[in-house]
Amino acid sequence: MHPALISTGTYLKKKYDSIPPERRRRTRNIIIIVVLILIFKNKIIDGIRSMFHRDINKIDVDTGNLSYEKGEYYSMCSTLESAMDGTGTDEEAINSVFMRMQSQDDWNFLQKTFGVRKKDGGTFYADITGDLKMWLGDELDSYEMQEVKDILIGQGINY
The missing domain is CATH 1.10.220 (Annexin V; domain 1)
Incomplete structure (x- = not known):
């Protein structure tokens, strides 16, 4: 593996470990919510539209x-x-x-x-x-x- 990738990964791991556990959980949950919204955004938008559209x-x-x-x-x-x-x-x-x-x-x-x-x-x-x-x-x-x-x-x- 390229040394720059290894050093970047090590740096990020140290930064992550320096964050208190309760903030890590909150940050992780926010990231999960954002990812889920990005994955399901079209279904969410279609659901909202269907509430306002008549058949x-x-x-x-x-x-x-x-x-x-x-x-x-x-x-x-x-x-x-x-x-x-x-x-x-x-x-x-x-x-x-x-x-x-x-x-x-x-x-x-x-x-x-x-x-x-x-x-x-x-x-x-x-x-x-x-x-x-x-x-x-x-x-x-x-x-x-x-x-x-x-x-x-x-x-x-x-x-």
């Missing part, structure tokens, strides 16, 4: 009451995604999609069709993974969000 598959939709063909909802979702993804937000495109909603089933099916998608946060913000409501909440300020809700309420739809 969009559980949204009830009467497909016989839809105003458009299913392909049209996919087109609307693409419009919404392109309006909110990247730099800036195209509020007019978002509002035009919501003005097309004619029933609660339209709104519910749009949410189900949008699903859960990953949104690129760009250079300065973290990426988010979420459903349509999370994307809207991330992109729109409170005034714009109220505008969307008012459009839906005007159509007799609960946000």
Whole structure:
């Protein structure tokens, strides 16, 4: 073994032995906790996210009451995604999609069709993974969000 490694190891052992036993235990426990957090951080983060995310598959939709063909909802979702993804937000495109909603089933099916998608946060913000409501909440300020809700309420739809 290289002499520098041996001398470093010996030095660290002497430093460790000079620490009182109760501080050694505390330090060891802190290191173990940090290592465990690093190992399980993704599971911890996913657990926290799942507490705040709702399961969009559980949204009830009467497909016989839809105003458009299913392909049209996919087109609307693409419009919404392109309006909110990247730099800036195209509020007019978002509002035009919501003005097309004619029933609660339209709104519910749009949410189900949008699903859960990953949104690129760009250079300065973290990426988010979420459903349509999370994307809207991330992109729109409170005034714009109220505008969307008012459009839906005007159509007799609960946000």
